[in-house]
Amino acid sequence: MTKTSRRLAPLYSLGLLVVFGAFIELAVRAGWILPNIVAPPSLVFPAFADLRANDEIVQPFVVTFIHVVIATAAAAALGLPFGYFLARNPTFDKAYRGWLAAAFAAPLVLLYPLFLVFFGRSYFTVVLMSTIVAFVPIAIHARDAFLGVPPVLLNVGKSFNVDKIQRFRLIELPAAVPTIFIGLRLGVIYALVNTIGVEFLIDFGGLGRVVSDLYAFFNIPQMYAEILLILVVSMVLLWSLDALQRWVRPQ
Amino acid sequence: MNRTRLIQSVTLIVILAIYEGLARSGWFYQGAIPPLGEIARAFVTQFGQPDLYANLWVTAYEVLIGFALAMAAGVLFGVVLGAAPLLGAVVAPFVDSLATTPKIIFLPIAMLLVGTGPPSKVLMAALSAIFPVMIAVAAGMREINPVLIRVGRSFRCTWWQMVTKIYIPSLKAPIISGARLGFGLCIVITLLSEIKISKLGLGFLTIDAYNHYQIPQMYALLLLIFVIAVGMNALITRLSSR
Numbered sequence: 001m002t003k004t005s006r007r008l009a010p011l012y013s014l015g016l017l018v019v020f021g022a023f024i025e026l027a028v029r030a031g032w033i034l035p036n037i038v039a040p041p042s043l044v045f046p047a048f049a050d051l052r053a054n055d056e057i058v059q060p061f062v063v064t065f066i067h068v069v070i071a072t073a074a075a076a077a078l079g080l081p082f083g084y085f086l087a088r089n090p091t092f093d094k095a096y097r098g099w100l101a102a103a104f105a106a107p108l109v110l111l112y113p114l115f116l117v118f119f120g121r122s123y124f125t126v127v128l129m130s131t132i133v134a135f136v137p138i139a140i141h142a143r144d145a146f147l148g149v150p151p152v153l154l155n156v157g158k159s160f161n162v163d164k165i166q167r168f169r170l171i172e173l174p175a176a177v178p179t180i181f182i183g184l185r186l187g188v189i190y191a192l193v194n195t196i197g198v199e200f201l202i203d204f205g206g207l208g209r210v211v212s213d214l215y216a217f218f219n220i221p222q223m224y225a226e227i228l229l230i231l232v233v234s235m236v237l238l239w240s241l242d243a244l245q246r247w248v249r250p251q
Numbered sequence: 252m253n254r255t256r257l258i259q260s261v262t263l264i265v266i267l268a269i270y271e272g273l274a275r276s277g278w279f280y281q282g283a284i285p286p287l288g289e290i291a292r293a294f295v296t297q298f299g300q301p302d303l304y305a306n307l308w309v310t311a312y313e314v315l316i317g318f319a320l321a322m323a324a325g326v327l328f329g330v331v332l333g334a335a336p337l338l339g340a341v342v343a344p345f346v347d348s349l350a351t352t353p354k355i356i357f358l359p360i361a362m363l364l365v366g367t368g369p370p371s372k373v374l375m376a377a378l379s380a381i382f383p384v385m386i387a388v389a390a391g392m393r394e395i396n397p398v399l400i401r402v403g404r405s406f407r408c409t410w411w412q413m414v415t416k417i418y419i420p421s422l423k424a425p426i427i428s429g430a431r432l433g434f435g436l437c438i439v440i441t442l443l444s445e446i447k448i449s450k451l452g453l454g455f456l457t458i459d460a461y462n463h464y465q466i467p468q469m470y471a472l473l474l475l476i477f478v479i480a481v482g483m484n485a486l487i488t489r490l491s492s493r
Contacts, residue, residue: 009340016341037363095258105484107439110454110476113446113461113469117283193353200355201447208356215359227356235348 036220043221044228051222056210057229064195064206064233067123071130071191076184079135083142083183093143100143103136112198121204126195133194134187141183145176181248185241192237196230207233285467293471302456310441310452313369317376318430318437324377325384325433326426330418332385333392350382354436355443362448369451372444379440380433384426391425392418427491434487438480 021041027033028040035043051057086093112129119125149172157171199208203216207230214223267287274284285293297303332339332346357378361371395418403417419426445454453476460469 005337006340009337010344012337012341013344017345038360091254092258094255095262099259102481105435105481106477107435107442107480109439110442110446110457110480111473113457114473116461117466117469118279189351193351196353197355197443200353200358201443208353211356211359215362220363223359227360230356231348231352234352235344238347238351 036218039221039224044224047221047225048229051210051225051229056214056222056226060206060210061229061233062206064192064199064208067127067130067195067206068188068191071127071195072134072184072188074127074131075134075138075187075191078131079138079183079187080142080180082135083139083144083180084146086139086143087146097143100136100140104140108133108136109194109197112201116202121202123205125202126198126205129198130191130194134191137186137190138183141179141186142176145179145183146172148179149175177248181245185245188237188241192234282464282466285470289467290470290474293467294474297468297471297475306452306456309369310445310454313372313441313445313452314376314434314437317373317441318380318434320373320377321380321384321433321437322426322430325381325429326388326419326422328381329385329388329425329429330392330414330422333389334418336393339389346382346386350386354379354440355447358444358447361444367448372441372449372452375444376437376441379436383432383436384429387425387429387432388422391422394425395421431484431487431491435480435484438483442476 024033024038025040025042028035028038039047048057086096109129111132112125115125115129119128153171153175154167157167162170195205196208199205200212201208203209203212207226210226211223211230214220214226270284271287273279274286332342354375358371358375361374361378365371365374399417399421400413403413408416441452442454442457445452446458449455453472457469457472457476460466460472
């Protein structure tokens with residue numbers, strides 16, 4: 001791929017989006033697709049104004065955003081020390097790393113009926129589930145990060161007679177940051193996916209709840225608009241995390 | 252008993268003891284946290300219910316058909332996107348954002364398209380698994396040794412021959428890794444879709460038990476689902492490491 005094509009790629013992406021939108025519009029107007037099944041752009045864009053008037057954009061976004069932030073922060077607060085503990089205690093690491101790997105593969109979101117029994121349809125249920133889901137990748141990557149600190153750096157520290165706190169602050173933590181960040185990035189994505197998913201399933205909370213409500217009321221254009229909004233939120237989150245990762249570890 | 256086993260056993264015993272203590276404490280609504288004995292009984296009893304097998308079969312075929320569709324489409328699109336870097340760069344923003352979006356929010360669209368029955372679950376399973384497969388295959392395509400491609404071209408291979416003789420054999424590892432991720436997602440999204448709206452499947456049985464406050468049965472079904480999901484993942488991991 002030439003440099004010019006690479007520079008023009010975002011423009012082509014925009015063009016593709018416009019062509020796709022025009023095709024849907026044409027297909028609906030021609031009667032090939034029912035507007036009750038696939039809402040055309042001419043109905044979806046005005047629906048954003050209705051959503052805004054009903055406060056179904058900012059307020060649900062804030063609710064979801066706050067829950068994702070709290071869940072990720074809680075997962076990091078628990079997962080980072082736990083990962084460090086495993087990396088520095090080989091016996092416990094041997095005992096728990098298999099469980100962590102199993103939890104990473106397990107469909108934890110399916111436990112939500114269990115949490116409903118314990119805590120009911122509440123914000124606490126949503127945040128707790130997202131915390132658990134985000135905890136696993138954060139802990140696994142923190143463990144890998146601290147285990148992956150080059151021994152030569154630790155030996156340099158020893159030769160300078162650094163104490164435990166200095167070793168952690170000046171050697172282990174800086175060396176572990178890039179891998180820790182990969183875990184945090186996964187944790188944020190998992191927390192977002194889980195939060196919106198649980199909101200949708202239990203019909204409670206932010207963006208996921210709005211999609212569920214709009215479908216229940218068969219308000220199809222607004223439902224498509226809200227799904228588009230969630231796509232944009234995911235896209236912005238992904239770009240922000242990529243930018244942050246580049247800042248933490250420049251290529 | 253070595254120290255690792257001892258730590259695992261003690262941890263498990265502590266967790267189960269805390270649970271049993273909570274179950275017998277009377278702090279929660281009656282039946283909300285059933286004692287372990289009741290859950291074990293429900294777990295064993297469910298295997299005698301014909302309902303379980305009928306619903307297990309429904310979930311299994313939804314997952315398997317969805318997965319097969321995702322594999323076919325994911326490998327095809329992955330090969331195309333990997334072979335055409337410009338096209339790959341143009342669709343990358345859409346693929347990446349769709350890949351990280353919670354797929355469950357597309358369930359209403361799936362239901363509008365094909366109804367609330369099993370086809371919507373198949374569609375959801377396919378939608379959730381296609382992205383890891385497609386992304387892994389497209390990335391794998393970019394890593395193929397260019398010498399192999401030049402050899403294929405110098406032998407004047409047709410497009411199909413290039414795909415079957417060069418691309419697919421070189422893409423074995425990314426296909427397997429995408430399939431492993433995709434299969435797990437297929438199981439999760441199918442069960443979640445069944446839980447949300449369905450009259451069939453393991454997910455439906457679970458939420459039905461919850462709705463009728465048959466909590467031990469619900470725990471037993473969740474346990475069964477976890478055993479199946481983790482077991483399938485372990486099986487695929489073992490097969491892929493061969």
